Amino acid sequence: MTSGKPPTLDARIERWPIEGGFTISRGAKTEAVVVVAEVRRGEAAGRGECVPYPRYGETPEATLAAILAMQDAIGRGLDRVALQAAMPPSAARNALDCALLDLEAKQSDQRIWDLLGRDAPRATVTAYTISLGPPETMAAATAKAARRRLLKIKLGGDGDGLRIAAVRKAAPDSELIVDANEAWTEANLEQNLAACAEAGVTLVEQPLPAGNDGRLAHIKRPIAVCADESVHDRASLPGLRERYDAVNIKLDKTGGLTEALAMADAAAAQGFDIMVGCMVATSLSMAPAMLLAQQARFVDLDGPLLLKRDRERGLRYDGSLVYPPDASLWG
Template sequence: MVNPAAPRLDIAIERWPIAGQFTISRGAKTEAIVVVAQLSQGGLRGRGECVPYPRYGESAEGVAETLRGIADRVAAGLSRTDLQREMPPGAARNALDCAFWDLEAKRSGKRVHELAGLPSPRPLTTAFTISLGTPDAMAEAARRASGRPLLKVKLGADGDPARIAAVRAAAPAAQLIVDANEGWAAETLGANLAACAAAGVTLIEQPLPAEADDALRDIPRPVPICADESAHDRASLAALVGKYDAVNIKLDKTGGLTEALAMDAEARRLGLFTMAGCMVATSLSMAPAMLVGQTARVVDLDGPLLLARDRADGLVYEGSLVHPSSPVLWG
């Protein structure tokens, strides 16, 4: 039954070209495919954007179909609180959860941070990603970005010690973090960790496959290790203690801002410091993640910087300094 006071849900799949090519250990892509959920009510609209994650069996078409399947529940009065029980964590719930937050802000005349009981967000320094390639290609990319304070270096293939050494030589003043995207093995872990330590790397994301990360309990960690593919929502955190030092909170994994904020608090309670991460996407994806970034030790919200163009009214980036969103965009 339709509730005349409930919002209408519309879904769109959008394609945003990437500037060049984005390459990680699992492959390369030349465009970001996002799904946008829009809630319309009384002349107001709330939007949320997600990036389906093939690593977890998600596709744009599948996520859009999942959201269309819950549209009748939304029309009958499903709330954001109900949503946490009705949908599992993942990209589909992220888009709808963030759309609910945006619409709540528009209806109330308050910003999302106020509704969530958070302080006013401040600008943040984001990492800038260097895609996986040959040592020479990565060194050249690092040289072009060497004026940025924080670089995220994609690794996860044979020859990674040479890659990280080349990047360090090309960007001697930048802080480096590494993302192996599950591309290392237990047999090479020690050598790769040593190479990263020698290069002054300050954090390494997900060096081993999620299903094989118990090996992290048994090896010295000269550089702090951050869980990414091993971390999803609050339920995944307890198993990370003793293997990881930090957790990368991404809204497409948590299923939205609601769970991301709760996960952030729980991670810190367990002694894990946090990183605010993203997929390659537009500013509409980054805007809610900016609130998670306020308490994170490391911020990686450079998605729009990797695109050929961003959406109108996108986040303002001054070099690597990213400013909170305007309410025209989100929240």
């Protein structure tokens, strides 16, 4: 039942320690800094979580301010459809979009996939990330995770051939995908792709910097290449097909689940394989992405596994599988 009172909006910054640290080509961090939006109407409250990304000029403080600036609009009844035009695609819009979706589900006493006319999510295999480091360090970390069915390997440029060979030796039976985080160059691109192909890697994410990835259209790609930093929402899909075989859809880039679902449909129609990715964050960030996972070839929703602890009633992880969220968490 819907309360006659207008909805209210609150938001906060939270910090979640990472287990052992997390390193990619752009640097290392020891905690996940997230921003949580909460929209409340009567006794029902919807939550959404986002991760501001410095790569796109976002900070936790600016993201928090952007969310709170929508208080009056939310009080006047702004819904998630109108939200798409009221805010640009961003981490801030993601948190608010997901909070409104969660509230809608709780007020109707239905699961969000039923409300959206989507298939109910099922348990799916998620990647587990191995941080960038020296080959021997990465091999040791990989050996501990070698029973997982899908591993995502962070690479960083020079020496990546040695890194991926060491990883493959440590996990001979796992499917491997690689994320270069824009760290390769035109000079080492083909050499690194060949090394990955030799190691049986299935997919390489964003090998060249966004905006400087034209070379991908002029080489024979021995394995599939996935756009991450080069793709954000539906508007960024045109023109990518010659350079990329797949796109990584992340809710913080699309500005929420509403746009992400539309983007997944558009990407599939244009012939892209779909990858669903995440930042290091809690299960509240991963839960909405489980709806996307159902149409994805690659799922990378391991963020909570990299934390020292997850929030209460988090997603269930069992080996390589991640299970859909309980309504108490989201949706």
